[in-house]
Amino acid sequence: MTTKIITLLTFTTLTGAALAAPQSFDFKDPKGVNNAVFKLDAPLEAINGSANGISGTVTFDPANPAATKGKIVVTAASLHVPNPMMKEHLHGEQWLDVAKHQEITFEAKSLSNVKTTGDTATADVSGTLTIKGVAKQVTAPVKFTYLKDKLAARTNGQMQGDLLVIRANFGVKRSDFGINPKAPEDKVADSIELTLSIAGASPR
Amino acid sequence: MTKTLRILALLLALAAAGTWVATGGNRGWTKTSVPVKTVDEITGIEAVSYEQRFLPGLEFLGAALLGASLLAGASFLFHNKQNTN
Numbered sequence: 001m002t003t004k005i006i007t008l009l010t011f012t013t014l015t016g017a018a019l020a021a022p023q024s025f026d027f028k029d030p031k032g033v034n035n036a037v038f039k040l041d042a043p044l045e046a047i048n049g050s051a052n053g054i055s056g057t058v059t060f061d062p063a064n065p066a067a068t069k070g071k072i073v074v075t076a077a078s079l080h081v082p083n084p085m086m087k088e089h090l091h092g093e094q095w096l097d098v099a100k101h102q103e104i105t106f107e108a109k110s111l112s113n114v115k116t117t118g119d120t121a122t123a124d125v126s127g128t129l130t131i132k133g134v135a136k137q138v139t140a141p142v143k144f145t146y147l148k149d150k151l152a153a154r155t156n157g158q159m160q161g162d163l164l165v166i167r168a169n170f171g172v173k174r175s176d177f178g179i180n181p182k183a184p185e186d187k188v189a190d191s192i193e194l195t196l197s198i199a200g201a202s203p204r
Numbered sequence: 205m206t207k208t209l210r211i212l213a214l215l216l217a218l219a220a221a222g223t224w225v226a227t228g229g230n231r232g233w234t235k236t237s238v239p240v241k242t243v244d245e246i247t248g249i250e251a252v253s254y255e256q257r258f259l260p261g262l263e264f265l266g267a268a269l270l271g272a273s274l275l276a277g278a279s280f281l282f283h284n285k286q287n288t289n
Contacts, residue, residue: 031244031251032251032253033244033247033249033251034249034251035249035251035252037252046232050239050252052252052253080237080254082235082236082237082238082239082254082259083232083233083234083235083236083261084236085233086233145247145248147246147247150246150247153246154246154247163246163247165247165248165249197249197250198249199244199246199247199249
């Protein structure tokens with residue numbers, strides 16, 4: 001009897017620990033839904049586009065969102081604008097130089113102002129944003145939505161697990177990252193508005 | 205010849221303006237792809253994909269109208285030459 005109780009207690013403790021443990025979410029999305037939208041709104045010209053070459057891993061604990069860590073990678077060559085000449089310039093040496101700097105990365109270091117409501121948490125995420133080889137510390141407001149057991153619905157039942165949706169909207173300065181520094185600001189805005197909408201999977 | 209050049213100029217201007225208006229009168233640069241937004245049912249994420257489509261911009265319209273003007277201008281030169289002979 002004592003052995004059974006000990007076994008049951010051990011099982012319960014281990015299961016509880018496993019459930020409370022941080023989960024690793026993979027943001028490589030085979031459905032191609034994950035995207036980062038960028039906007040530069042200058043007085044004379046607006047440049048709008050998006051990128052979908054997104055990957056990376058985030059460790060998230062639904063019981064403790066403040067402990068979130070991770071890195072999101074955007075393949076620079078996946079940045080797209082509808083005008084072909086503009087796209088060529090965007091990928092070129094003056095702008096992002098995608099041949100030399102193939103990745104745009106954001107590595108989360110710490111979270112502050114964490115507020116949790118049900119399956120949703122909001123926080124200010126501080127970390128290192130690297131564009132064109134230039135690393136800068138940035139803080140961005142981020143919304144995390146934890147979708148427990150929703151991976152099956154997204155994979156037609158082929159995989160079991162959870163999803164984590166991350167949404168962020170923040171701005172960076174083009175001049176801070178050496179992106180086409182000589183461009184006149186009335187034609188190419190210095191301020192770049194970024195919107196990130198991504199979902200990661202944690203299979204079981 | 206004068207008449208032919210003027211008719212060509214008019215046709216070019218009308219065709220360019222007609223194409224520009226018919227494709228939605230894009231007041232930006234010419235686009236060869238247009239964003240298509242769909243919402244992922246599970247995550248609620250608005251996905252952006254691009255559909256290959258030619259959408260002439262203002263520089264397309266401007267270039268065509270400039271070409272038409274040159275044709276029309278050339279017709280006058282041709283006309284003058286005929287008169288001097």
